[in-house]
Amino acid sequence: MKIFSAAQVREADAYTIEHLPITSLQLMEKAAIQCTQWLETRYSQGYSFHIFCGAGNNGGDGLAITRLLRQLGYEATAYLLQYTDQFSTDNRANQAALHSQETAAIITLQPGDKFPALPEHAILVDAIFGTGMSRPLLGFLAETVQQLNALKDRYTIVSIDLPSGMLADESTKDLLSVQAHHTLSFEVYKLAFLLPENASRTGEVHILPIGLHKDYITQTPTRYELADTALIQSIYKPRQPFSHKGTYGHVLLIAGSYGKLGAAVLSAQACLHAGVGLLTVYVPEAGYNIIQLAAPAAMCLVDDNPQQSVQFHEAVTADGAGKYKTIAIGPGLGTSGDTARAFKKLLQRYRSPMVIDADALNILAAEKQLLDLVPPHSLLTPHPKEFERLFGPSANDVERLEKLAAAARERQLYILLKGRYTAIAGPDGAVYFNATGNAGMATGGSGDVLTGILAGILAQGYAPKDAMVLGAWLHGLAGDLGAAASSQEALLASDMVQYIGKAYQEIAGYATLQHPSKNL
Known part of the structure; x- marks a missing residue:
């Protein structure tokens, strides 16, 4: 609309x-x-x-x-x-x-x-x-x-x-x-x-x-648009009968540190439920058993450091990174100096669009010159305070939207500013607002779920803008379905993961006219 x-x-x-x-x-x-x-x-x-x-x-x-x-x-x-x-x-x-x-x-x-x-x-x-x-x-x-x-x-x-x-x-x-x-x-x-x-x-x-x-x-x-079912209908692409796991991309998720491995679990589970073909999760050594048990469909790489994901060994930072359709980084990562240096090395070597969230955003905010290394058309997902640390304070909400659009345009990025009506800006200067979601989603781990969803959708071949719009809608709708089943107060990030499938069912229903073959 x-x-x-x-x-x-x-x-x-x-x-x-x-x-x-x-x-x-x-x-x-x-x-x-x-x-x-x-x-x-x-x-x-x-x-x-x-x-x-x-x-x-x-x-x-x-x-x-x-x-x-x-x-x-x-x-x-x-x-x-x-x-x-x-x-x-x-x-x-x-x-x-x-x-x-x-x-x-x-x-x-x-x-x-x-x-x-x-x-x-x-x-x-x-x-x-x-x-x-x-x-x-x-x-x-x-x-x-x-x-x-x-x-x-x-x-x-x-x-x-x-x-x-x-x-x-x-x-x-x-x-x-x-x-x-x-x-x-x-x-x-x-x-x-x-x-x-x-x-x-x-x-x-x-x-x-x-x-x-x-x-x-x-x-x-118009400069601004509110995402609605008609827009989602035009974006959503049902899976094809003769496809295989390679069709839907391979994500590398770099997440987790000691005490924050739950973020890696939530993001990994969300990525899998979003429909990615293959997922590799990179965690510190302490997270190996956790990931293998919580997300058995995912592969797992571990860092040499037993506590923190800091080194990103050569399979990640060198030529090996190129085998991934996209890389998502940030949930529960930590912001130590070693982690920041490893992140910089990754940015220098990986040039496809990435999904950057949480502690990875905090590293960018602390070392703003790293923003120049972020691959074009990458997806950044700050909440208002993270956005302020990256791009400066705003006197009011309209000024913040102006900064959002300007940053996305100048840096050729897609930036998702979280909120009741999440705002998504891209290199063309247009801003899309998301209509799904509820106050129950203001809970720990919700952003980690969004990161996983966005990475999973982007890896399937969606254009970055479409991945952002569809991913935000799917995330919010999963939260709405979860809250309807219990309450906003009781809603957990893990509930959102479990309702991604139901959210897809609703979206597939919206898309019947555009994709009559979806029931094959």
Whole structure:
């Protein structure tokens, strides 16, 4: 699903009005109908609705919603904020339509007016500003939003299009905005919905269809995209009937150190479940029996050092490394000086895309000149703190995304920034957000599972970008399935490994039309 900027949303509206037999007022009515239907399905007639409306088209949406709710028999009142006498044309039209229904349905609020008293079972609807917002809230508007926010623990707040005060494309970290429990937006996601800093303001986001012209949506390039089932359908490649283990690649996983061999186990198991043809795990001598027992399908190489994976003997660092389709390095590795020197030697000799995570990222952050040696199109998977150590601090989430895209473009890498909506940037500057996953995945070992999945997918011949997008989706979906089977609180990284197969089953189901031979 494409993520449109505020300007593109306006262009989509204009394009739809120009190319379809529909007026702007009719398009507003469609949006209001969708919102009203959403409200009707969730709240009984015992609730009353109190809709706070601005002077623009977002306020017009609110006025239309008020009228439609009253037609359904709900008690609904529109509070029209009198901060200007410049109302949009469609706003005035909906004022007139509501006045003709019943004058008492609109109450004007002016600066200095007392905030309205609300009954016990009230739903507050924020229709003051939408994506057209481009400046901070001040004065009367700021006071109104502060009063709404003061009620958020007593009443449900539903924002239309975007919580008022929030900017669609820019950081609002330090700005006042409505703190909604639900946000009803239209047709496409906005960047603001995917930023951690806005999570407490947008609440649960619901995207409602209003019939924007499909040609504009499909033909308009966007910088950001939210991965969805359609994109996963286009990426996923089922296994072929006459293939063999060599078809699906050979991964070398360099992981583990004394006390952290569980990371190597989780990553190895995930790599195998992701579908790699062959896996060799390189661990310190102390990990040999552990790997052979925990991942019997994998081969095992051990370091000469009994405790730490530091030396990466010649089978790894010299010509022998070339036999692997990809190398994954980092989970539980440690960051000793010997390990860092061995990692540098590996980077100098292996030039195919690698998967780099955890302690390998920490080594890169400590010796940033090593970043210049990372093979082009390699996959880096930092969490926010690791990203900060690599590329510097950010003042807000939007700045962090800018740094993510710039680093991926300048260094010709694929960088996956972990989070609720994991962000994936590549050399072309595009950023993909992942929609699967849950808070239960914030647990030790989850990143090790992701490393194994990515390596296993990359080795099968997927392009690095596709491996990143599909791998993040698969990882999150396995976590969702695992949490559904128990709970987010009880979810373990080992549960995610066990649900990779079920996640593949769901993805294969998504891909039926693209790959009808999958059931052969």
